[in-house]
Amino acid sequence: MSDQANPFRIAQQQFDTAAELLNLHPDIRAVLRVPQRELTVNFPVRLDDGSVQMFTGYRVQHNLGRGPVKGGIRYHPSVDLDEVRALAMWMTWKCALVNIPYGGAKGGVIVDPRQLSLAELERLTRRFASDVSILLGPEKDIPAPDVNTNAQIMAWIMDTISMHRGYTVPAVITGKPIQVGGSLGRIEATGRGVSLMVREAVHKQGRSLEGLRVVVQGFGNVGSTAALLLHEMGCQVIGVADAAGAYYCASGLDIPAMRTYSERHTFRLLQGYEAPHMVPITGTELLELECDVLIPAALENQLTGENAARVRAGMIVEGANGPTTPGADAILTARGIPVVPDILANAGGVIVSYFEWVQGLQEFFWDEHDINSKLERILVNAFEEVWQLAASRALPLRTAAYLLAVQRVAEANATRGVYP
Numbered sequence: 001m002s003d004q005a006n007p008f009r010i011a012q013q014q015f016d017t018a019a020e021l022l023n024l025h026p027d028i029r030a031v032l033r034v035p036q037r038e039l040t041v042n043f044p045v046r047l048d049d050g051s052v053q054m055f056t057g058y059r060v061q062h063n064l065g066r067g068p069v070k071g072g073i074r075y076h077p078s079v080d081l082d083e084v085r086a087l088a089m090w091m092t093w094k095c096a097l098v099n100i101p102y103g104g105a106k107g108g109v110i111v112d113p114r115q116l117s118l119a120e121l122e123r124l125t126r127r128f129a130s131d132v133s134i135l136l137g138p139e140k141d142i143p144a145p146d147v148n149t150n151a152q153i154m155a156w157i158m159d160t161i162s163m164h165r166g167y168t169v170p171a172v173i174t175g176k177p178i179q180v181g182g183s184l185g186r187i188e189a190t191g192r193g194v195s196l197m198v199r200e201a202v203h204k205q206g207r208s209l210e211g212l213r214v215v216v217q218g219f220g221n222v223g224s225t226a227a228l229l230l231h232e233m234g235c236q237v238i239g240v241a242d243a244a245g246a247y248y249c250a251s252g253l254d255i256p257a258m259r260t261y262s263e264r265h266t267f268r269l270l271q272g273y274e275a276p277h278m279v280p281i282t283g284t285e286l287l288e289l290e291c292d293v294l295i296p297a298a299l300e301n302q303l304t305g306e307n308a309a310r311v312r313a314g315m316i317v318e319g320a321n322g323p324t325t326p327g328a329d330a331i332l333t334a335r336g337i338p339v340v341p342d343i344l345a346n347a348g349g350v351i352v353s354y355f356e357w358v359q360g361l362q363e364f365f366w367d368e369h370d371i372n373s374k375l376e377r378i379l380v381n382a383f384e385e386v387w388q389l390a391a392s393r394a395l396p397l398r399t400a401a402y403l404l405a406v407q408r409v410a411e412a413n414a415t416r417g418v419y420p
Contacts, residue, residue, distance in 0.1 A: 007086035018402035069105035072146025079108035138171035171360030183356035191225025193348020218297035244271035296323035
């Protein structure tokens with residue numbers, strides 16, 4: 001992977017920009033620029049045919065200055081250590097920006113889960129959880145779902161850790177099913193947060209959501225939820241894409257029908273879905289559709305220095321982590337296209353994960369209205385802080401968000417000092 005597309009180099013570059021503007025002390029820069037702890041595990045899994053296959057997984061903890069670390073676990077063939085390092089660093093800034101008491105972590109396994117049976121997926125999950133269990137705990141490191149992982153996988157991890165401890169440890173993981181201590185509103189939280197950020201940014205521009213043309217790249221948990229909520233707010237979702245293809249309809253797609261279709265099909269793909277006036281397009285064409293809001297909600301490095309000049313969106317709201325490279329940021333800024341950054345736009349998931357963790361520790365649960373109200377208040381307050389700082393200093397929204405987040409983490413680390 002070239003440095004230009006390397007997510008960890010991008011994460012470091014984004015941090016360096018903020019550190020320079022904040023005039024951070026070199027000692028603090030050195031601490032925050034790299035992960036604090038990294039674990040690589042190579043582990044065997046017995047497949048259904050009796051053979052054994054080796055897999056590689058990672059857990060990276062970026063910074064523990066503000067509390068235990070928090071971050072998802074993804075299953076994907078493209079997972080590598082630098083990707084996980086970047087995602088862990090972004091989680092640190094995300095948690096600090098919305099002011100919840102976590103540092104950042106991330107995990108991943110190099111695997112295409114679509115190639116495994118359910119039993120094989122369970123055995124892989126439990127073995128990976130066992131191998132990284134030395135890092136995990138409600139007071140240390142609390143994983144959550146990410147790309148290609150879900151509530152069932154989180155339940156297997158929680159059960160595995162609980163078997164090791166000899167008692168049930170619900171707060172060791174978030175994004176669990178409700179029946180084993182999960183939080184109401186957690187599944188929709190990230191997509192809900194994205195839709196709230198679209199709403200806030202559009203209102204700041206003095207515009208209405210009614211008839212707003214939206215394009216969503218990614219139709220998994222985040223993208224489909226954001227698309228549905230924006231559809232319900234009156235937006236016209238004219239384009240969506242998932243791993244199987246991209247779809248366009250100038251008069252607006254039937255998002256509820258597409259959600260229902262994807263939920264009934266293997267791996268929640270839209271492959272085979274048909275509707276009047278809808279036409280298939282390429283993923284490249286989707287990112288370059290003329291629209292009011294583009295929501296990249298798939299993987300990192302989707303908007304780059306190569307395609308940013310062809311983007312015809314009025315605004316970008318990042319549902320995925322790291323979908324826009326610094327080269328693309330520079331082009332979009334020069335073109336006057338605002339970008340609501342990932343560490344703000346998709347923070348809804350970690351906010352409700354925090355609520356779930358607190359509920360697990362206290363064994364006291366809130367209803368869904370309370371969860372959604374608390375989520376909205378925290379996210380809208382964070383958006384307002386970022387928007388005001390960006391306006392007062394004539395900065396891009398991403399830079400303003402990083403200044404707020406990095407400053408908070410730097411202050412925590414400086415206050416705690418260096419051990420011993």
